[in-house]
Amino acid sequence: MAQTVFAPWDDPQAKPLIQFKNVTKRFGDFTAIENLTQDIYEREFFALLGPSGCGKTTLMRMLAGFENTSEGQILIAGQDMANVPPNKRAVNMMFQSYALFPHLSIWENIAFGLKREGKPKDQIAARVDEMLRLTRLEKFAMRKPHQISGGQRQRVALARSLAKAPKLLLLDEPLGALDKKLRQDTQFELMDIQEKTGTTFVIVTHDQEEAMTVSSRVAVMDEGQIIQVATPAQIYEAPNSVYVADFIGDVNIIDGVATPEGDAYHIAWAEGQAPFTAKTATRFSEGQRCYLAIRPEKVGISADRPADMANAVQGQIIDIAYLGNISTYHVKLANGQMMKAQTANTRRLSRRSFTWEDRVWLSWTDTAAVVLEN
Amino acid sequence: MRRFILIAVPFIWLMALFLVPFAIVLKISLSDIALSIPPYTPQLDLTEGWAGIKAFFAELDFENYVFLTQDQLYWKAYVSSLQIALISTILTLLVGYPIAYGMAQAPDEWRATLLLLVILPFWTSFLIRVYSWMGILSNEGFLNQFLLWTGLISTPLVILNTNTAVYIGIVYTYLPFMILPIYAALEKMDGSLLEAAEDLGCSRLTAFWLVTIPLSKSGIIAGCFLVFIPALGEFVIPSLLGGSDTLMIGKVLWEEFFSNRDWPVASAVAVILLLILIIPIVLFQRNEQKQREMDQ
Ligand SMILES: Nc1ncnc2c1ncn2[C@@H]1O[C@H](COP(=O)(O)OP(=O)(O)O)[C@@H](O)[C@H]1O
Ligand SMILES: [Mg+2]
Numbered sequence: 001m002a003q004t005v006f007a008p009w010d011d012p013q014a015k016p017l018i019q020f021k022n023v024t025k026r027f028g029d030f031t032a033i034e035n036l037t038q039d040i041y042e043r044e045f046f047a048l049l050g051p052s053g054c055g056k057t058t059l060m061r062m063l064a065g066f067e068n069t070s071e072g073q074i075l076i077a078g079q080d081m082a083n084v085p086p087n088k089r090a091v092n093m094m095f096q097s098y099a100l101f102p103h104l105s106i107w108e109n110i111a112f113g114l115k116r117e118g119k120p121k122d123q124i125a126a127r128v129d130e131m132l133r134l135t136r137l138e139k140f141a142m143r144k145p146h147q148i149s150g151g152q153r154q155r156v157a158l159a160r161s162l163a164k165a166p167k168l169l170l171l172d173e174p175l176g177a178l179d180k181k182l183r184q185d186t187q188f189e190l191m192d193i194q195e196k197t198g199t200t201f202v203i204v205t206h207d208q209e210e211a212m213t214v215s216s217r218v219a220v221m222d223e224g225q226i227i228q229v230a231t232p233a234q235i236y237e238a239p240n241s242v243y244v245a246d247f248i249g250d251v252n253i254i255d256g257v258a259t260p261e262g263d264a265y266h267i268a269w270a271e272g273q274a275p276f277t278a279k280t281a282t283r284f285s286e287g288q289r290c291y292l293a294i295r296p297e298k299v300g301i302s303a304d305r306p307a308d309m310a311n312a313v314q315g316q317i318i319d320i321a322y323l324g325n326i327s328t329y330h331v332k333l334a335n336g337q338m339m340k341a342q343t344a345n346t347r348r349l350s351r352r353s354f355t356w357e358d359r360v361w362l363s364w365t366d367t368a369a370v371v372l373e374n
Numbered sequence: 375m376r377r378f379i380l381i382a383v384p385f386i387w388l389m390a391l392f393l394v395p396f397a398i399v400l401k402i403s404l405s406d407i408a409l410s411i412p413p414y415t416p417q418l419d420l421t422e423g424w425a426g427i428k429a430f431f432a433e434l435d436f437e438n439y440v441f442l443t444q445d446q447l448y449w450k451a452y453v454s455s456l457q458i459a460l461i462s463t464i465l466t467l468l469v470g471y472p473i474a475y476g477m478a479q480a481p482d483e484w485r486a487t488l489l490l491l492v493i494l495p496f497w498t499s500f501l502i503r504v505y506s507w508m509g510i511l512s513n514e515g516f517l518n519q520f521l522l523w524t525g526l527i528s529t530p531l532v533i534l535n536t537n538t539a540v541y542i543g544i545v546y547t548y549l550p551f552m553i554l555p556i557y558a559a560l561e562k563m564d565g566s567l568l569e570a571a572e573d574l575g576c577s578r579l580t581a582f583w584l585v586t587i588p589l590s591k592s593g594i595i596a597g598c599f600l601v602f603i604p605a606l607g608e609f610v611i612p613s614l615l616g617g618s619d620t621l622m623i624g625k626v627l628w629e630e631f632f633s634n635r636d637w638p639v640a641s642a643v644a645v646i647l648l649l650i651l652i653i654p655i656v657l658f659q660r661n662e663q664k665q666r667e668m669d670q
Pocket of ligand 1: 027030032050051052053054055056057058059
């Protein structure tokens with residue numbers, strides 16, 4: 001059997017596990033979530049990405065049952081959640097503050113939810129030990145939360161929320177306090193757990209790399225609204241707005257005016273400079289304002305003008321950021337605009353072709369840039 | 375040197391205000407009653423030098439302690455005091471916990487006011503407040519008048535000069551000592567812990583039982599000791615509100631000192647009371663110590 005791509009959101013038959021229907025949440029006269037409609041499917045790894053204060057935690061708390069909606073409906077597995085208390089939902093949440101019980105040992109913290117289900121003792125013990133192994137906390141089982149480090153506490157919180165094997169697991173910035181190595185390991189473990197258990201994950205993260213690594217879809221939020229939802233690749237390659245393009249990864253934004261020209265557009269960006277050419281599916285009218293978004297790694301850098309590129313522009317190298325595997329060149333164009341170009345460092349540093357103050361040509365194809373309306 | 379001074383200050387304080395008076399009381403408890411001023415012998419006479427000191431110590435004995443075991447009054451008074459202190463402590467806890475809980479749940483801007491209200495009674499004299507309870511509880515007092523007026527009762531309730539009045543008095547007087555430590559424990563509790571408990575399948579009530587109560591345990595223990603310890607030796611409340619059958623060691627102590635002028639026996643009673651109190655005081659200290667370690 002051929003491996004089918006996991007994309008239930010493209011399947012009109014698929015039943016979503018979670019449905020937000022025109023959900024609004026107000027605190028007093030402050031609107032934290034504004035008229036939000038979104039489906040999340042079973043087995044998804046759904047990442048919420050956005051600046052601090054944009055309503056990510058509020059969204060999670062509504063799913064867990066700690067906040068009511070001010071307007072609209074939330075359905076989980078088709079059931080309206082309006083009057084279902086947190087303890088009656090097959091949902092577990094890992095709290096941003098961990099919320100570990102200080103009077104209980106690590107072992108008892110993890111066992112807490114299992115004991116409430118009234119499972120037999122040996123089953124509880126087996127499950128707790130499994131969780132301890134998974135999060136590499138065996139050695140600390142008998143310690144109290146105040147006797148372990150921040151990163152270890154975070155793992156306890158994770159283990160505790162995983163222990164009950166919930167249908168839906170909410171992770172509020174679960175890996176923030178871990179160092180890079182452990183974070184990557186835990187990310188893969190999360191994906192592994194997800195594959196094994198079929199749990200649906202909704203994860204809040206600050207770290208876009210993390211969102212890209214683990215998630216099936218990413219939702220980029222701003223001020224209580226979801227700006228775009230798409231797979232990590234789509235979000236990166238085809239952001240729907242300057243906000244999203246800027247939020248995910250590094251990007252050059254060029255402000256210009258579009259003129260239709262055959263199957264492409266000419267985009268005038270500075271007086272006395274040749275316009276750029278870009279192909280896009282979006283329609284622009286003559287003279288409409290637009291933004292070109294170009295990822296630095298799609299911009300070539302060369303000493304001479306390349307003959308076969310649709311766009312080429314000259315500038316001067318102001319700064320070079322050496323990152324080991326890649327280098328980013330900061331180039332100043334004639335109108336003062338800064339552009340970044342990235343190249344892979346396949347050669348040794350000493351043989352690098354360009355240096356500060358060099359005049360260079362930047363170039364990219366007519367499909368490299370995304371043309372955005374706002 | 376600086377460290378020495380730092381330690382010396384509380385040490386001298388302790389010496390002057392506890393150890394020296396205690397040594398004096400202990401000494402009196404080992405003396406004999408006498409018709410003199412002060413009303414006991416021997417007196418230490420340093421003019422006779424070494425022989426005087428020797429004679430002084432030769433005269434001290436444990437007679438008074440033996441006497442305490444022979445007269446039923448004393449051990450009955452101790453047991454009765456322990457019982458009254460214990461019951462009052464439990465009653466104070468039952469009244470104080472909900473108040474402390476309510477205060478901790480109240481909106482931030484209310485808390486300072488509520489705290490002030492709890493402490494407010496301390497602004498008037500303790501004695502006056504106990505006297506006013508006599509006015510409330512007596513047969514013609516406010517409480518009975520009110521109950522008669524509502525028709526709930528047809529003859530006045532006898533409350534004053536019974537153990538009930540003593541309980542009311544102790545609960546009323548020591549309530550702030552119960553509320554404050556419990557409130558302090560509840561107030562610093564992180565609300566997300568209750569959410570986490572609910573998230574993991576607890577109802578509100580089980581979450582309260584499994585999280586709130588254990589996390590306020592140190593406050594409960596501190597509050598109970600702060601009520602139990604002074605209530606055990608309480609003298610004013612049983613004298614003013616209690617009846618002739620209210621037997622408390624504080625009252626016995628007072629009578630020995632002032633009615634019988636038997637300082638040696640009274641001192642022995644006091645020393646025994648102190649020994650009884652050492653146990654809860656040590657437990658209280660251990661609780662505080664443990665809490666400090668948790669908070670670090
Ligand atoms: N209980 C509350 N009362 C009032 N305002 C709140 C409350 N909870 C959250 N907010 C506000 O809602 C907004 C979104 O918060 P939150 O969901 O925590 O953001 P984040 O995306 O950083 O997790 C913030 O501006 C916050 O101040
Ligand atoms: Mg948050």
